[in-house]
Amino acid sequence: MAGMTLDRRTLLRAALGGAVAGGLGFAGAGAADAGHRPPRRTVFVAGDSTAATYAVADAPRAGWGQALPVFLRPGIRVVNEALSGASSKSFADLGRLDRILAAIRPGDVLLISFGHNDEKVEDPARGTDPWGAFQDYLRRYVDGARSRQARPVLVTPVERRRFTADGVPYQSHGEYPAAMRALAAGTGTPLIDLTASSFARWGALGPEATKSHFLWLDAGVSPNYPAGVADNTHFQAHGAIEVARLVVAEGRMLPGRDCRALRETTIPDDVLVWPATRPAES
Template sequence: MKKNSRTGRKICFGICVVLFVSICRGQVSDTLRHPPVTVFTIGDSTMADKPLENDNPERGWCQLLPEFLTGSIIVENHAVNGRSSKSFISEGRWAKVRSLLKPGDYVFIQFGHNDQKSEDPARFTNPYTGYRQNLEKFVRETREKGAVPILFTSIVRRNFNAHGTLIATHGNYPLVVRLVADAMDVPLVDLQRLTENLEISYGPEKSKVLHLWYAAGELDIYPEGKQDDTHLSVKGATEVARLAVDAMKEVQPEWEVFIR
């Protein structure tokens, strides 16, 4: 009886091992057949990953995207400080992203802040010519790889006048994003409009918490203090990431499966 019992246990153990190996092989095979979807983000410092050392309070809004997404989608943030649509291409950064794209991936595209730099020929683009052509290139080449482009207008700067009215600073660049989205039938997240409403909801004074406003000596990283109305604090980046994810549910309904 004992021998039969031991034999039975060995058989059961063997069956379990076979089942476990089969399941693992199936999972690996399924992963190979259906690799995880990736969202590639391209843009400027308002999106880019920021270092966490020295209690750095600055974040890019794409840095906070994983907080709102499930593990079924991977965020690869290729946004870089100071880049315009022109310099992102000329430095070979777009070519690298394009080489990584696979069918079913997404590309979040947000440029404009640095395309305005008229004093810098390496970055400046005319909104109606060079800027538009660059956006069209991103869209066209993303689609050629079977991926899905998503256009974003730039987030606003905190720029209230003496009467408490928020004044836009991006000229015609957001308009051109909307024109390209319409002409090429591209999903559009109008972050300019959404962040305008966000800034206004906080008001001229309280909206400082969305950005980098610190008194001298308040943070070691800014010993002389800082007043930055363009870049985002942890709170600001979190709020903008939330707005972007909520908007994605509207412009790309299948994104529901990626959202926590």
């Protein structure tokens, strides 16, 4: 197998399995850290369906948070709380932010990535104005992490697969990425501009090649999608891995970045682990 040994694949699957199992296991993690070893640093993910961890019944659908451990060393724990359908507002209003803040520790990192569902302004439970409530809610994540001596990192929303009839990519998130960039600058918060890096990536690949990244499957290819699927927002395993690569490549503030993995040109889809149920929804 090009670029990756069997041992490397086994290690990655073990790391990913641990991250999935740890998604809701805060108490167990604390008990494990209570011994003589120093506590493991943790990367928490607050986000939406593009980052979420998916179950066996959803495979090969996957989120970039699910693939994040591929590019982090095994000593770094990932707790992916990204929730399908969530906006910055609904995630906080549902108590999901409080849940993270109850578990996060000094030195941990909180990745904050919203925008897709904030754009649904017709939905009062989720919609936010980019220069108003969106920034106000994001500030709650930033301030909450800092109050616990953890490091917040804002991540602009990953771009959708959008091309004109002539094959020219176009952006779909309106002013939300700009509003997040402005908040990052105004509050001195580190920023990963995933909107920009993913837009450049999809443009370089073009309309056809991007289908192998997004959840595009022909009928009969997957038992979970017998009629096929053409989804321009969510990812299959390959796309989730490559978006996670973009996050970690730009995220130089992340602990335990695995530069060797970032240099791997071919990472097999089956390094990912799909748990029995979606951990953020269990």
